[in-house]
Amino acid sequence: MRSTLLASLASYTGAALSASVLLSGGTIIAFDEDSNSLNVIRDGALLVTDDRIVGLYEEANPKGIRGDVEIVDCTHKIITPGFIDTHRHGWQTALKTLGSNSTLAEYFVTFSSYAAKPLYTPEDVYESQLAGLLEAINAGVTTTLDHAHNMWNTERAEAGLDASVESGARVFWAPAIDPTNGYSVPDQIKDWKKWNKRDFPNDLVTLGVAYDGWDVGAPEDTLAVAKLIKDTKPAVLTIHWLGGVWPIDSSPSLVHSFGVLNTSTAVVFSHGPGLTAAEAELLRATNQFVSITPESEMHYGHGHTFSHHIHEQAALGVDTHLAFSTDILTQARLWLQRTRSRLFDEVMHKWDIPARNPMSVNQAFLLATRQGALALRRPDLGAIKVGAKADLVVFDGRTPGMLGWADPVAAVILHANVGDITHVLVDGKFAKRDGKLTYTKYAELVERFLLSAEKIRKDFLARPLPVLAGSFFGAEGYAFYGSAKDIDVVRGQGTGYGPLFRGTGDKTTANAAVPGTKHDEL
Incomplete structure (x- = not known):
């Protein structure tokens, strides 16, 4: 050998x-x-x-x-390829911890692009995006597909792009074309074409497209986006796909009807709880992928029934910094055990005892690395082989948590944490060395970001608490709000749901917007 x-x-x-x-x-x-x-x-x-x-x-x-x-x-160290995050929203880093108890319905009316638009200046977008990408590098995530739905105007959109370039991370930056007041779809497409001609200082940033209006957008907008993709052939198109109980589709079959699945563009469908056998076969036939974001999908209640049936067309993502870190190791670990548990249950429901573990640590490792590269149609990423890009992570095998390992794959997937990462190389350059980021202006960024986040948090918490009742987004007769039983871990009368500790002395006001927390607990 x-x-x-x-x-x-x-x-x-x-x-x-x-x-x-x-x-x-x-x-x-x-x-x-x-x-x-x-x-x-x-x-x-x-x-x-x-x-x-x-x-x-x-x-x-x-x-x-x-x-x-x-x-x-x-x-005594373990060298792995860089991890690949195939779905995230970097601009939301400034909202970190505020969505810790929220549901997906609450997310739509409090944290989504539409809801957050008034809170962010271009400078806020820049600091948030840059801080999030450096967090990712620190966690060994060398490649990120950013569904950038901060397309509120030219300046705020470009701020996310500029921060991506500054970060030194490998970023597939996909601005989300979506009509907004004062910034029409034709104007957004015009800006996209301008960015597509931009000369970047290296090949780390690649321009993509995000679009979620395949089922709910204005027909003329959807046709314009489809034409843009077929004419310019961007490297990647990314789409939120729900379905199931959610009256939001953007399924592969619907997108396929616009003629964009059989082009050279990689298409990544994020989440996909509405997966069916027919949709799975279409993904296989067109070699397109689903980005599974395990922590987000369990946290928000997207619903997952069949995603484990299409692992060969799947990769992993984080989703949003407001509730989760950029640690793809955590996502791989969660999804491995979630899949094992589901398949074990299928056996035990027949009153049988499982004789074999249905998913290995090797498969989880591949989902976090190689599969992300294939989803982006970049076989030179996500693998250590001669000729591949030098995106690498080095783990210290003698930290307390790693000590005693024999199988390096199991050590990384089941025992490692971000603190075990000694070095990270992106494109052959050290982005983290001896346990510290090499970004020389990090201390300055920290101060700017904290001021920006505090301002955004203050404005956010001054908003009225959303009241979710009746039907979801006016979907009369189809999707109504329901309540899950609250869980209390204290015996007897208990402590109730509990407040969200939001900072600034944790003094709440009657109208503080704290999703997932009841009015009488503020």
Whole structure:
């Protein structure tokens, strides 16, 4: 095997090795294209030149490495590909913790793009997006698909794009075309075409499109977006897909009717609780993907029944910073155990005892890495192999939580946390080194972001508490609000639901907008 790996380096011998780094002595979770599976190299080495992986070795100190190559000791460490987040809204970082008890219906009327529009200046969008992306890098997330539905005007939209460029992360930035007062769909498409001609300082930021109006938008807007996609062939189109109990569709079959699933554009459908066998077959036939956001979908009650049946066309995402971190490890762990539990239940409901665990840690690892790359049609991402982009994460295998591991995949998926990440490389450059972000202006960003978040939070909490009654979005006769039983963990009379501790002394007012908290508990 070593000779094959070394031979793969031959085509790179003419490259300038002055920008080369050798990660030496670690356990590498590589990917074998021939078997389509993970391949573990213990006490090996990985050579990066510029933005690419150019060598994999089965020994820590391979022969023939130039003297000007920087050697980074990775003894007792685990080297993985960077994790890939296929669905998130970075601009919402400033709302962090405010949605901790909210439902999806409350989200629509309090935190959504439409509701949050008056709260954000372009500067607020910039600080929020940049802080969220640096949080992601710190967590080993090197690639993000950002469904940027902060398309409120040109300046606020562009602020998210500029922050994405500044972050040093690999970002597929997909502005969400959506009519808003003073910013029409034709104007948004005009801006998109302008951004599409923009020269970025590197290839880390890629322009995409987001659109959710396939079933509810004005027909002329939907046709215009479909034409834009077919004419310009953006790298990715991302779509919120609900269905099921939710009277919001945007299903693959509906989108397919506009002729955009069989183009070169990768289409990522986020959530997908309305998945059916027919929709699954259409995704397979067109090689398009679903982004499963486990924590968000369980938190908000999207509903999940069949998503585990289409893992070969699925990847993982985080969704929103207002309630969740950008730790894709957590999403992989949650989804692994959620899937196991569901399939175990199917066996036990027949009064049988499960004889085999239905999902492995290897599969969860692939969902968090390789599958995200395939969803974006970027096979050079999400895998450690010669020729792939050098987006890498290095875990310290001797932290208290990792100590004693034998299987590196299980160690990462079941035992690791963000604090175990020593290094992160994006495009061959250290974005996190020795446990600290390399972004030199982070301290300045922290102060700006905290001031911005405090201002947004103050304005947000001054709003009236939403009252959800009757039917969802006026869907008379179809979707009505219902109440789940509250859970109290204190014996006897208990403590009730409890307030949301929102800061500023936690002094609440009668009209404070705290979704998920009852009026008599404010």
